[in-house]
Amino acid sequence: MGGRVPGGAVVDFIVYDKTPPVVIRIMSYWHKSTAVQTGDDIQMEMLISLGYQVEDVWEVEVSTVERVDEKMRQVFYGAPKIGTTILTAEG
Numbered sequence: 001m002g003g004r005v006p007g008g009a010v011v012d013f014i015v016y017d018k019t020p021p022v023v024i025r026i027m028s029y030w031h032k033s034t035a036v037q038t039g040d041d042i043q044m045e046m047l048i049s050l051g052y053q054v055e056d057v058w059e060v061e062v063s064t065v066e067r068v069d070e071k072m073r074q075v076f077y078g079a080p081k082i083g084t085t086i087l088t089a090e091g
Helices: 034-049 065-077
Strands: 013-015 020-029 053-058
Touching: 020 034, 020 065, 034 053, 053 065
Parallel strands: 020 053
Antiparallel strands: 013 020
16 A cells, blocks of 8 residues: 555654554645645545554644654653643632
8 A cells, every 4th residue: 555556655754663553744835735635634544544543743843853852752642731721610
């Protein structure tokens, strides 16, 4: 299912030392049109059905070394819990 033939996927990165393996797709302005988004959605569903976790990362999220580090931590370990506000009935 590789390549750009129908049903094929060209992904940017695959990390196999996680369970399930993580596919990282770097998204840019090329992925903003409706037609491309539809294809991206189909590809995501195909990859998920093959047992991959799919993470889309927009190029603006990784524009510096610091931002790459922050985003990859989010991808692999979840969003940071710092600064969480808990609302109560009292307000």
